[in-house]
Amino acid sequence: MKKIMENVYLILVFIFLFLPITVLILFSFNTSSLNIVFEGFTLHWYQDLLQNRTLLESLVNTLIVAGISTIVSTAIGTISAYGLHKYSFKGKNLVNELLYIPVVIPEIVLGIALLSVYTLLKLELGMFTLILAHICFCIPFVIISVRSVLEGMDSHIEEVASDLGASRFQIFTKITIPMLMPGILSGAQLALTLSLDDVVISYFTAGPGANTLPLQVYSMIKTGITPDVNALITIMLGIVFILLTISTVVQLRRLKKEDVR
Amino acid sequence: MKKVMKISITIGCILGICLLSGCSKETNQVVNVLNWSSYIPDSVIREFEKETGLQVNYSTYSSNEECLAKVSSAKEGTYDLIFPSDYMIEIMIKREMLEPLEQNKLQNINNIDSFYLNQSFDPENKYSIPFVMASTVIAVNREHISDDITSYQDLLNENYRNNITLIDDQRIIIGIALLANGYDMNTVNEEELEIAKDWLLKLKPNIKAFDSDSPKNFLITEESDIAVLWNAEAALAYQENHNIEFIYPVEGSALSMDNFAIPKGARNQEAAYQFIDYILRADVMEKIIKSYPYKNVNQATQSLLGPDYLYNIASNIPTSIIENGFYVKNIGESVKLYDKLWAEIK
Amino acid sequence: MSNKKIWKIFFLAPIIIYVALLIALPLCYILLISFFKSDYYGGMISTFTIQNYIDVFDQVYVSVFLKSILIAGITTIICILISYPFVIAVSHKHPRTQKILMTLVMVPFLTNSLIRMYGWLVLLRKSGVINQVLLGTGIISEPLSLMYNIPGILIGMVYTLLPFMILPLYSSVSTIEPYLLEAASDLGASKIKTFFKIIVPQTLPGLFNGSLMVFTPALGYFFIIDILGGGKMMILGNLIKNQFLTARNWPFGAAISIILVLITSLIILAYRKLGGKMDDLGGA
Numbered sequence: 001m002k003k004i005m006e007n008v009y010l011i012l013v014f015i016f017l018f019l020p021i022t023v024l025i026l027f028s029f030n031t032s033s034l035n036i037v038f039e040g041f042t043l044h045w046y047q048d049l050l051q052n053r054t055l056l057e058s059l060v061n062t063l064i065v066a067g068i069s070t071i072v073s074t075a076i077g078t079i080s081a082y083g084l085h086k087y088s089f090k091g092k093n094l095v096n097e098l099l100y101i102p103v104v105i106p107e108i109v110l111g112i113a114l115l116s117v118y119t120l121l122k123l124e125l126g127m128f129t130l131i132l133a134h135i136c137f138c139i140p141f142v143i144i145s146v147r148s149v150l151e152g153m154d155s156h157i158e159e160v161a162s163d164l165g166a167s168r169f170q171i172f173t174k175i176t177i178p179m180l181m182p183g184i185l186s187g188a189q190l191a192l193t194l195s196l197d198d199v200v201i202s203y204f205t206a207g208p209g210a211n212t213l214p215l216q217v218y219s220m221i222k223t224g225i226t227p228d229v230n231a232l233i234t235i236m237l238g239i240v241f242i243l244l245t246i247s248t249v250v251q252l253r254r255l256k257k258e259d260v261r
Numbered sequence: 262m263k264k265v266m267k268i269s270i271t272i273g274c275i276l277g278i279c280l281l282s283g284c285s286k287e288t289n290q291v292v293n294v295l296n297w298s299s300y301i302p303d304s305v306i307r308e309f310e311k312e313t314g315l316q317v318n319y320s321t322y323s324s325n326e327e328c329l330a331k332v333s334s335a336k337e338g339t340y341d342l343i344f345p346s347d348y349m350i351e352i353m354i355k356r357e358m359l360e361p362l363e364q365n366k367l368q369n370i371n372n373i374d375s376f377y378l379n380q381s382f383d384p385e386n387k388y389s390i391p392f393v394m395a396s397t398v399i400a401v402n403r404e405h406i407s408d409d410i411t412s413y414q415d416l417l418n419e420n421y422r423n424n425i426t427l428i429d430d431q432r433i434i435i436g437i438a439l440l441a442n443g444y445d446m447n448t449v450n451e452e453e454l455e456i457a458k459d460w461l462l463k464l465k466p467n468i469k470a471f472d473s474d475s476p477k478n479f480l481i482t483e484e485s486d487i488a489v490l491w492n493a494e495a496a497l498a499y500q501e502n503h504n505i506e507f508i509y510p511v512e513g514s515a516l517s518m519d520n521f522a523i524p525k526g527a528r529n530q531e532a533a534y535q536f537i538d539y540i541l542r543a544d545v546m547e548k549i550i551k552s553y554p555y556k557n558v559n560q561a562t563q564s565l566l567g568p569d570y571l572y573n574i575a576s577n578i579p580t581s582i583i584e585n586g587f588y589v590k591n592i593g594e595s596v597k598l599y600d601k602l603w604a605e606i607k
Numbered sequence: 608m609s610n611k612k613i614w615k616i617f618f619l620a621p622i623i624i625y626v627a628l629l630i631a632l633p634l635c636y637i638l639l640i641s642f643f644k645s646d647y648y649g650g651m652i653s654t655f656t657i658q659n660y661i662d663v664f665d666q667v668y669v670s671v672f673l674k675s676i677l678i679a680g681i682t683t684i685i686c687i688l689i690s691y692p693f694v695i696a697v698s699h700k701h702p703r704t705q706k707i708l709m710t711l712v713m714v715p716f717l718t719n720s721l722i723r724m725y726g727w728l729v730l731l732r733k734s735g736v737i738n739q740v741l742l743g744t745g746i747i748s749e750p751l752s753l754m755y756n757i758p759g760i761l762i763g764m765v766y767t768l769l770p771f772m773i774l775p776l777y778s779s780v781s782t783i784e785p786y787l788l789e790a791a792s793d794l795g796a797s798k799i800k801t802f803f804k805i806i807v808p809q810t811l812p813g814l815f816n817g818s819l820m821v822f823t824p825a826l827g828y829f830f831i832i833d834i835l836g837g838g839k840m841m842i843l844g845n846l847i848k849n850q851f852l853t854a855r856n857w858p859f860g861a862a863i864s865i866i867l868v869l870i871t872s873l874i875i876l877a878y879r880k881l882g883g884k885m886d887d888l889g890g891a
Contacts, residue, residue, distance in 0.1 A: 324853060326852075326853040326854065326855065327852050327853055329855060330851065330852045330853065330855045331852070333855070334851075423752060423755075423756075429838050431853075468839060469755055469837060470755045470837025470838055470839060471837065471838035471839060472837065472838060482732060482733060482734045483733060483734060484732055484733045484734070484755075596854075597854075597856070600849075600854045600856070601665070601667055604667050604668065604671065604841055604846065604849075605667045607838075607839060607840060607841040607845075
């Protein structure tokens, strides 16, 4: 009885979680353009999507922003987590405290703060300012993620390598980075997710020529969305789902191996 | 090590591609247009790009204040062409934010009906050229509402609970509340504003939503049966639903004239002129007016527009309405009173 | 310069530059302009005034603060109520199933939050899917008002922020030793008693963490209010956005932001006092 109740509850929550995206996917195959009633099956909107340059451009911009900010913030985050772990310096505590700010303050404050500084420095709003803003809120998450692995790491290995004559560079690239890989990867994944999901900070820091998908959808929600947006969302979700399935299967295999052991 | 190499090579490639695609974008001549949402159809912009080889970066705003904010918070020269309304032109001229226009660069300038030129906000059209005109109108879905509506006061009817959509523009909506109570739409008298506030608070239970970008959708999806919105939005709603009727209230409507203007220091001014001139062409303006039926100010286009446009009072606003209407005016510092009032209503 | 020093610079320079330029500078600048005066239509006059902070305590704006806190608070409570049974139910499953279920939780959140709000718009509006289904089956005769009101806003907020509650709660529930629960049931403790005496205290860190990660963003999500609330309500997010983008009174907008930062700091302080770890906050 208890089990049934639990399962019913789980199913209800999952319905809540999946309802909105299921509806969007369904309507991407709908012959009517109004997103109101399902009238018949068509792939028409997928063809339309290929013609919609504004939408495709915004998708490309989104991917560029997410790609660059993930790579840069992962690189800086990894180096910094290591640096903060390894070295001590004046003001280290302050740096450590300030790092949490992008994690905890409401995004809107970070958005307007960055906007004001861009204005102060007379930076032209566009792709560059947008990417900089994304890097800004991703770095702390990468640092936290890498740090959690660093704390469990055995520093003796590095010492041994050093005693055996390995250079600092060799130690970092051949020993430290591979050991930190799980943290780096989960940090990168987090950065990617955050960058793709962000609306508020992008809203304030993007400029002409930096129209990203969320900003495009925001203006379209107000003026009327065409179903080719649904088609785009469906394709993106398909890709995300395949990637996630692969990563889950890999992790499950690992779990299984541990079970056997 | 191999793994690290592989990863770094992949990262390098991705970065390279990103940078390349970023650079290739720069080589194209661009024009950065900042316009109202739902104003120029995408197809017109694409055809302009095809014809001229210029690339249009198009971004939108939904109120004059937002336009001002975007232009002044961005670095000078970010935008090449904007479309502010009357009072905003006045403010921007005062703040020296606009480039004087060289009308001789526009071959099609004479297409504009002289009736709309030389308005008080820019007496010699030194900085601005009219694009279209708009008026607020009450649109009612007659399938559900049969009451006689002639005045803003009629909107207070208790039967309209949660059924009215308004434009999300503080100057216009507070202005309408002032008109409803017989005051000047641009008053800075605090007592009068207090009365306007009470009127809006009384109206609030009837308000379904504030939306500036596409209030017509509320009528089309029958989310609400009454809306106070810009005339073209009402006309578009009518195209989808013929039960919609238009009412210009006796107190008068809020008017707005939107204009081409080039912000100070714009980097692609030649391209901006090309864009303006393209839009002033009779056939191009026709396409725009057909998609967004505001009041046309282009006399060369007028003859191309069919009876659907000409005999629809929501698109071709009657002259008597324009004469009985009011423009929002620049009220300087007192705009803070309106800001606060707006926060109180919401 | 010694080799060692170069390495130290290599590892520390990026973080110091980053913290200085992208965190400290923007916040200090916001703090600074919150003491400026705004001139008519958008300019700032660099004098020192505390007028902006006095203005914040105007009844109008205080009520915006209270409304925001109320909305964010209710959102947090609903998230807690949904998440507890959920993570407990998940934790009773086989580890592999747990892994799959928790991955499934994340799937909708890999699309953009605005896109999901659009999905809700399609579902909730008067002519939307839910009303069509209910009308079609004859359960209701008049369409329900599901959005452009407070329930609509809450649906949007809860939906957007739910994973930030589920994830930390799940990781703390999964650390409870099963023998504790067995012992409790052997000793005849009721389910409710077990929940409050064992599960809640054991998951307290996760609960605080989740509440923090739900509550603070909820204060600022203006786009949910705009889309699902029909622009009829003003929370702090909208107020700040308006000051920066519409009213163009940056000093006042900055003052509101600073107060918002102070509120957040107080919450963080409480979180730390209660033994919360800052690093846990970034794990969502």
